[in-house]
Amino acid sequence: MTFKPHPLLRGAHRQTIYGAFGRRAPAFTTRVERFELPDGDFVDLEHLGPDTPYQPRAVLLHGLGGSAQSTYIRTLAATLSAEGWAVTLFQFRGASGPNRLPRTYHSGDTGDIALVLAALRQRMGPDAKLTAVGFSMGGNVLLKLLGEQGESSVINAAVAVSVPFRLAVCSDQLASGPSRVYGRYLIAGRLRALRSIRALVAPHIDYQRALTATDFRTLDGLVTAPLNDFASAADYYERSSSLGYLQAVRRPTLILHALDDPFMTPSAVPSAGDLAPAIELELHAHGGHVGFIERAPNGLPRSFIESRVARWLRPFMG
Numbered sequence: 001m002t003f004k005p006h007p008l009l010r011g012a013h014r015q016t017i018y019g020a021f022g023r024r025a026p027a028f029t030t031r032v033e034r035f036e037l038p039d040g041d042f043v044d045l046e047h048l049g050p051d052t053p054y055q056p057r058a059v060l061l062h063g064l065g066g067s068a069q070s071t072y073i074r075t076l077a078a079t080l081s082a083e084g085w086a087v088t089l090f091q092f093r094g095a096s097g098p099n100r101l102p103r104t105y106h107s108g109d110t111g112d113i114a115l116v117l118a119a120l121r122q123r124m125g126p127d128a129k130l131t132a133v134g135f136s137m138g139g140n141v142l143l144k145l146l147g148e149q150g151e152s153s154v155i156n157a158a159v160a161v162s163v164p165f166r167l168a169v170c171s172d173q174l175a176s177g178p179s180r181v182y183g184r185y186l187i188a189g190r191l192r193a194l195r196s197i198r199a200l201v202a203p204h205i206d207y208q209r210a211l212t213a214t215d216f217r218t219l220d221g222l223v224t225a226p227l228n229d230f231a232s233a234a235d236y237y238e239r240s241s242s243l244g245y246l247q248a249v250r251r252p253t254l255i256l257h258a259l260d261d262p263f264m265t266p267s268a269v270p271s272a273g274d275l276a277p278a279i280e281l282e283l284h285a286h287g288g289h290v291g292f293i294e295r296a297p298n299g300l301p302r303s304f305i306e307s308r309v310a311r312w313l314r315p316f317m318g
Contacts, residue, residue, distance in 0.1 A: 003258075003284045003304050006295045012260035013178065015288030018301065022293070025074035028081075030089065035116055037093075041103070043112050044068070044096035048077055049086040056129035056317045057086040057120060059155075061113065061138030063162075063290065065189040067095045072135055072290055072305070079306040084317060085131075090116055092138075094193060102200040104193075106224050107137045107167055108240025110145040121154040129318050131157045133309055135290055136263070139163035139255075140242045146253060147245025157252045157316040159309050162261055162290045165246075166268040167237035175215040179262045182289075187219055194223060201227060243268075249276040254312050256305065258287030282308075 005011075009018050030046035037043065046068045049055070058080050062073050068089035077087045092105035093112055105112075121130055132155050134142035139160030146153055164170040174183030191211060198207065205226050213219035221233035230236040259266050275281060284292070292304040 001282070001308060003287055003292055004294055005286045006293050006301045009291075009293050009301060010286070012258070012262045012286070012288040012291075015258075015260075015286065015291030015293055016182070016262055018293050019072065019288060019291035019303070022301065023071050023075065023303070025069065025071040026078040028074070028078060030068070035119070037112060037115065039101065041093060041099050041101045043093050043116065044091045045116065046089040046091075047086070048089070049081045051086065053123065053125050054128045055086040055124070056084070057088060057124060057131070058313065059088045059090055059113075059117065059120065059130070059132040061090050061132065061134035061142055062092070062095065063136030063138050064107075065186050066135070066138075067091050072303075075303060076133065076306050076309060079310050080313070083310050083314070085313075088116075088120065092141075094197070098197050098200075100200075102197070102204050102227055104201075104224060104227050106228055106236070106240065107140045107164065108144060108236070109228070110141055110148060113141060114145055114149070117154050129157075129316050130155045131159075131313055131316055133159040133161070133313075134163075135161045136164065140165070140167070140240070143242035143249065143253070143255075144240065144245045146251055147242070147248040150248050151250045153251050155251060157313065159254045159256065159312060161256045161305060161309075162263070162287075163242060163255060163257065164264055164268065165241060165243040165270055166264070167241045168234070169268040170264045171216040171220070171233070171237065173262075173264050175217065182263060183216060184214065187213060187216065190219060190223075243270055243274060246270055246274050246279060247276050249278050251278055252316070253279045254309075255279060255281045256284075256292070256308060257281070258284050258289070258292065260286055261289045263289045
């Protein structure tokens with residue numbers, strides 16, 4: 001399919017900014033579940049739609065700084081619910097509020113979502129269709145998990161949108177040029193979250209120095225790496241980038257990506273040789289980062305992501 005940006009929203013930055021701030025999230029009621037983890041911590045889930053054993057289910061993974069309240073998560077949840085899916089909004093550890101352990105979620109953090117998907121599969125039964133959709137960081141985590149699990153994956157299909165395939169490239173891009181605006185915005189959010197768990201993390205990191213970080217390589221070196229058993233920011237980027245896991249993916253997977261994504265350069269995008277046969281890489285010239293805002297028949301802006309994901313997932317409903 002070809003994506004055409006809305007004529008008033010041409011350009012990567014307009015697409016990205018409108019996608020993040022120009023839309024309102026639909027209102028709906030969810031069932032909140034606190035999912036207890038084996039290490040004594042928890043993640044929060046929100047469920048929408050029928051909770052019957054054989055109902056097809058889609059699990060949505062948000063990006064860095066996001067949550068179950070993010071507009072792109074809730075708009076897709078509403079779209080998929082209208083299509084007949086039960087939907088689970090997964091929130092990474094700490095995304096819904098302070099957690100119990102001195103950890104932070106990160107782009108390679110596949111352990112918690114693997115446990116949640118396994119639990120959902122057990123509740124649903126072996127024949128029900130289970131899919132997952134990840135955005136940005138959540139897409140990186142999802143692709144990495146699919147590569148780690150290979151044929152043992154409990155999901156039937158997946159979609160990943162605007163993925164930072166090479167974390168080092170993305171970190172550098174968000175520290176340079178106009179993209180620094182996005183980097184600083186995201187870092188400000190991470191520092192707010194860090195302050196909320198000061199008592200937990202301060203004994204394990206150089207807390208005061210971390211609060212002065214203005215780029216991701218510094219922040220990841222001072223916070224993400226020591227709290228999550230990485231030797232350095234470079235070690236974290238190398239081990240957590242999804243690029244090295246793509247050849248091991250064995251479930252049908254759509255990757256939706258824009259070449260003008262301002263969070264990275266085109267060099268971050270996988271080549272054909274990086275991909276497993278199960279992966280369909282759909283590259284568009286435009287779309288920005290989790291943008292993809294097109295013109296609706298009435299002339300108003302609308303998201304291409306929801307309709308594209310819903311259409312692609314339809315054959316996997318059952």
